[in-house]
Amino acid sequence: MTPDEYAAALDAERSARNDRARYVVCEEHGAHALMRRNGSGQAWGVARHVSQETAELAAAFLNRLKEDEA
Incomplete structure (x- = not known):
């Protein structure tokens, strides 16, 4: 395998x-749920936030963290 193929x-x-x-x-139910959704569409709750901005900020942070780990 060449270095380019490996990369x-x-x-x-x-x-x-x-x-x-x-x-x-x-x-859901008057709050904003932070959920993790897998490739097949299944989702489960991680946390609930009162404000949508806080929930979206947390989702963006976790998605970015996940990308950096990969």
Whole structure:
């Protein structure tokens, strides 16, 4: 495997990992829920926030952190 092929394989693996799950904000019961949604569309709650801005900031932070780990 050449260095370019290896770099391309690593990039493909990182992209696949990042595409698997995302943090999203959904409104439910008067609060904004921070949820983790996997590639098949299943989601589960992580936290609840009163303001939508706080929930969106948390989702953006966690998505960026996840990308950096990959």
